[in-house]
Amino acid sequence: MSNVLIVVEQHAGTVKKASLAAIGAGRELAARVGGELHLALLGQGIAAPAEALRAYGATVHVADHPALAHGLAEAAAPVLAAIARASGAGWVGGAATSSGKDVLPRAAALLEAGMATEVLAFAGEGAAVLFRRPMWAGNVVADVEISTAVKAFTIRPTEFAAAGPAVAPGALVQVAVGVDAAALKTRFVAFAEVKSERPELTEARVVVSGGRGTKGDFKPVEALADALKGAVGASRAAVDAGWVPNDWQVGQTGKVVAPELYVAAGISGAIQHLAGMKGAKVIVAVNKDPEAPIFAVADYGLVADLTKALPELTAKVKAGG
Amino acid sequence: MALKILVTAKRVEDPESKIRVKPDGSGIVTDGVNYKLNPFDEIAVEEALRLKEAHGGEVVVASIGGDKSQTELRAALAMGADRGVLLRHDGALDPVVVSALLAKLVEQEKPDLVLLGKQSIDDDQNQVGQYLAARLGWPQATFASKTDSLESEAEQKKQPGVKLAADGKALTVVREVDGGLETLELSLPAVITCDLRLNKPRFASLPGIMKAKKKELKDVPAASLGVELAPRVVVKALAEPPKRKGGVKVADVEELFRKLRDEAKVL
Numbered sequence: 001m002s003n004v005l006i007v008v009e010q011h012a013g014t015v016k017k018a019s020l021a022a023i024g025a026g027r028e029l030a031a032r033v034g035g036e037l038h039l040a041l042l043g044q045g046i047a048a049p050a051e052a053l054r055a056y057g058a059t060v061h062v063a064d065h066p067a068l069a070h071g072l073a074e075a076a077a078p079v080l081a082a083i084a085r086a087s088g089a090g091w092v093g094g095a096a097t098s099s100g101k102d103v104l105p106r107a108a109a110l111l112e113a114g115m116a117t118e119v120l121a122f123a124g125e126g127a128a129v130l131f132r133r134p135m136w137a138g139n140v141v142a143d144v145e146i147s148t149a150v151k152a153f154t155i156r157p158t159e160f161a162a163a164g165p166a167v168a169p170g171a172l173v174q175v176a177v178g179v180d181a182a183a184l185k186t187r188f189v190a191f192a193e194v195k196s197e198r199p200e201l202t203e204a205r206v207v208v209s210g211g212r213g214t215k216g217d218f219k220p221v222e223a224l225a226d227a228l229k230g231a232v233g234a235s236r237a238a239v240d241a242g243w244v245p246n247d248w249q250v251g252q253t254g255k256v257v258a259p260e261l262y263v264a265a266g267i268s269g270a271i272q273h274l275a276g277m278k279g280a281k282v283i284v285a286v287n288k289d290p291e292a293p294i295f296a297v298a299d300y301g302l303v304a305d306l307t308k309a310l311p312e313l314t315a316k317v318k319a320g321g
Numbered sequence: 322m323a324l325k326i327l328v329t330a331k332r333v334e335d336p337e338s339k340i341r342v343k344p345d346g347s348g349i350v351t352d353g354v355n356y357k358l359n360p361f362d363e364i365a366v367e368e369a370l371r372l373k374e375a376h377g378g379e380v381v382v383a384s385i386g387g388d389k390s391q392t393e394l395r396a397a398l399a400m401g402a403d404r405g406v407l408l409r410h411d412g413a414l415d416p417v418v419v420s421a422l423l424a425k426l427v428e429q430e431k432p433d434l435v436l437l438g439k440q441s442i443d444d445d446q447n448q449v450g451q452y453l454a455a456r457l458g459w460p461q462a463t464f465a466s467k468t469d470s471l472e473s474e475a476e477q478k479k480q481p482g483v484k485l486a487a488d489g490k491a492l493t494v495v496r497e498v499d500g501g502l503e504t505l506e507l508s509l510p511a512v513i514t515c516d517l518r519l520n521k522p523r524f525a526s527l528p529g530i531m532k533a534k535k536k537e538l539k540d541v542p543a544a545s546l547g548v549e550l551a552p553r554v555v556v557k558a559l560a561e562p563p564k565r566k567g568g569v570k571v572a573d574v575e576e577l578f579r580k581l582r583d584e585a586k587v588l
Contacts, residue, residue: 011500072505073451074460098498102463105416105448109455114417114553117446130557135444139340140349143558148417185460185511189493189504192468206587228588240518242470246497253440253517255499261587271336278565282585284577299568299585302577312574317588 001149002035002127005061005089007080007107009071009099010041010049017203018095020162023056025119025155027163029091032125038087039170042076044069050172057166061087065177070188071099075179077106083175084111084150093119096154108152115152116144118256120159137252138275157202158258158279194245199231201248206230206261207280209250211273212237213266213287213306218244220310221265227317233257233277235267251276265306269294286310322489323378326369327432329423330384330397330405331359333443346558358393361438363400365515367522368465369436370401371481376489378433379403383426385419387411391538398533399525405536406430410543415552420452425546427457432510434492439464439514446554450514460507462494464516468502471521482519 006026008019023039030037037058041050050062061083067075080103084092092111094100096118108115116131123130123143130143131153201207206228210221212235225232233250234243250257252275262280267273269285269292277283278297285298286306295301302309334340335355343350358366369380382397384390385408394405408422427435440447447463454461467482469475484493486506496503497516507513525533543550571577582588 073454073463077455098464098496101447102451102461102498105451106455106461108448109420109452114415115446115448116554117448134562135556135559136334136340136349137336137442137445138562140342141560141562142556143560145555145557147553147555185508186462187506189506191498191501191503193501236517240471242472245501246466246518247499247501252442252445261581261585282581282587283565283568284581295570296567297565299565300577300580301568301570302574303570304574309574313578316574316578 001088001090002033003038003088004030004033004035004091004093005038005040005084005087007040007042007094007100007104008053009095009097010043010046013048015049015052016095016097017162017200018097018157021157021160022093022095022155023163025160026093029122029129032122032129033091034126035090038089040080040083042068042079054169054172055165056163056170057168058170059087059173060170061173061175063175063177065179067179067181067184068177071103072184072186072188073103073106074184074186076103077110079175079177079179080107081110090149091151093153093155095157100154104152104154111150111152112148113150113152114146114148116146117154119153119155137271138278139271156256158256194247198225199229201231201233201250201255202257204231204259207233207250207257207259208263208265209233209235209267210238210265211235211267214238214243216241216243220307224263224310224314227314228261235273264294264298265310267294268292269297322376322485324372324376324434324485325379325430325432326372326434326436327381327383327427327430328362328365328369328397328402328436329438330362330366330382330393331441332356332384332386332390332393333359333441336442342559342561346560348559356389358396359438359441361440361442361515363522364517364519365436365438366397366400366402367520368481368483368515371479371520372483372485374479375481376485381406381430381432383408383423385410385414385422385543394538395533396525398536398538399530400523401529403536405538407538407540408543408546409540410550412550413552413555415554416446416448416452417553418548418550419449420456421548422543422546423449423453424456425548434510435512437514439516450512454512457512459510459512461512462496462505462507463514464497465494465513466497466502466516466518467495471518476521483513
C-alpha cells in the first residue's frame with residue numbers, strides 16, 4: 001500500500017494553485033515511497049477541472065455529486081476515504097487550505113490514519129518517511145513519524161513547487177458516490193465571499209499588510225499594494241477591529257504567505273503574525289515605534305508614520321523611479 | 322432547550338514565553354516557561370458558558386494531562402463551567418489518542434455539543450475536533466466565528482456566536498474559511514471547533530475563583546478508559562528554524578525605494 005493520493009481543490013472550474021503545490025508534494029512523496037500518484041477531485045459539475053487534471057499524468061478519481069457541491073466535511077470525508085482504499089493509498093494528503101484542514105482530518109480518522117498538519121518538507125524514504133512541520137507558531141520545526149498503516153497530511157502550499165504537466169495524460173475514473181444528501185446532519189446555508197480583483201494572498205508576489213497603526217484606514221496600504229500589483233494582508237488586530245475581512249489575516253492561524261516582498265505597515269510584529277510571513281524573501285517594516293518587534297525580522301526598517309510614508313513610496317513606485 | 326456541553330481545556334506553553342529547543346533536539350526547554358489555558362480552548366469555554374446562559378444546561382470541562390492540568394480546569398471552572406474532568410495521563414499524546422479518549426468521555430457524559438479550540442498553540446495540529454466528529458459520526462463545524470465584530474453590542478452583551486434553533490435541535494454556525502465566511506446548520510449532537518473571533522473570553526471574577534474551589538473535579542486514569550494510549554504521531558526530532566539575517570534601518574522613503582529597487586530587486 002504505497003500509493004499516494006492527493007485531494008485536489010477547484011474553484012469555479014479552475015484547479016486551485018495551492019493544489020498544484022500539493023500535487024508537486026505528492027509526486028515527490030510518491031518517488032520517495034516507491035508508489036503511484038493518484039489524484040481525487042470532489043464536487044459538483046467538475047468535469048472540466050477533472051479533465052484538466054489528467055495533464056499531471058496521475059489517475060484522477062472524480063466524485064461528481066450534488067451532496068459534494070459545498071465541500072461539507074461530513075459528505076466529503078467518507079468519499080475521500082473510499083477513494084483512498086480503492087487506489088491502494090498508504091499516504092493521503094492535500095493542501096493546508098481551510099477546506100483541507102476541515103476535511104482531511106475527518107477522512108484520516110475514517111482511515112485510522114495518523115496525520116501531520118502543514119508539512120514543510122519530507123525526509124527519508126520508504127515507510128520511514130518523516131514529515132517536517134512547524135510547532136509553537138513556527139518557533140520550532142519538528143520531524144514527525146506516523147506509525148499507522150495509512151498516513152495523512154496537509155502541506156503548506158508556499159513550501160512546495162507547483163507540479164508541471166507530465167508526458168502522458170493520466171486516466172479518469174468516475175467514482176460512484178453513495179452519499180444520501182437527505183441523511184446528512186450538516187446543511188450548507190450560505191457563503192459570504194470576499195471578492196477581489198487582486199491576486200490571492202498566498203499566491204501574490206508582493207503582499208502589503210496593515211495593522212493597528214492604520215487606525216482603520218487601509219487606503220494607503222491598498223494603494224501601495226495596487227501600485228505593486230500585490231495582495232493586501234492584515235494583522236489580527238485589524239481584522240478583530242472589523243476594519244478588514246478575516247480573509248486578509250496573515251498569521252499562525254490565518255494565512256501563511258511567502259512572497260518576494262512583504263511590507264508590514266503599522267504592525268508591531270507579534271509572534272503569531274511573524275509565523276505567517278517570516279518566509280518572505282524581503283521584509284519591509286514601516287512603523288512609528290522604533291522598538292516594534294517587527295524590526296527584528298525586517299530586512300529594511302523605516303521608522304515613520306505610514307500615512308505619509310506609504311503614499312510617498314506608492315508615488316515613487318508609480319513614477320518608475 | 323437546555324444544552325449539555327463538553328468543552329476542552331488544554332494546558333499549553335504561554336506564547337509570550339520564549340520557546341527554545343534543547344541542544345539534543347529531544348524536546349523544548351521547559352525551565353522558565355509559563356503555562357496557560359490554550360487560547361482557542363478558552364474561547365470554546367466562553368462560548369459554552371454563553372450558550373448555557375442563554376439556554377440553560379450544563380458545561381463540563383475536560384483536560385488530558387497530569388497534576389498541573391488541574392490549573393487549567395480550575396481556570397475554566399472559575400470562568401463558570403460546572404464540573405471538571407481530568408483524564409490523567411503523563412505521557413505524550415497525539416490527536417489520535419486525544420480524540421479516542423474524548424470519544425469515551427462523550428459516551429459517558431452524553432453531551433449535546435462538544436466545543437474545542439480549533440488547534441492547540443503548542444502542536445498546532447488542528448485535528449482533534451475533526452477526528453472526534455468522525456469517531457462519533459457527528460456533524461462538524463470547524464473555525465467557528467461570527468459576523469458581529471468583537472466590538473459589537475452583541476459581543477458586549479455576551480451573546481453566543483453559535484445560534485441554537487428555535488426547536489433546540491440544530492445549531493447555526495458561521496465559519497472563517499479561505500475567501501470569506503460560510504454559514505452551516507448542524508443537527509445536534511455536533512462538534513464545533515472555535516476560532517479567534519468567535520468571542521472575547523471573560524476574566525474569572527473573584528467570586529468565580531472562590532466558587533471553583535468547591536466545584537467537582539473528577540480525576541480519572543486515562544488508562545481505565547480502554548483506549549490504546551501509545552501515540553501514533555511521534556516527534557522524532559526538534560530544531561529551531563533558520564533565523565533571518567538582521568536587516569537595516571533606512572532613513573527615509575527615498576532610501577527605502579532605492580534599496581528595494583537596486584539592492585533587493587523586488588520592485
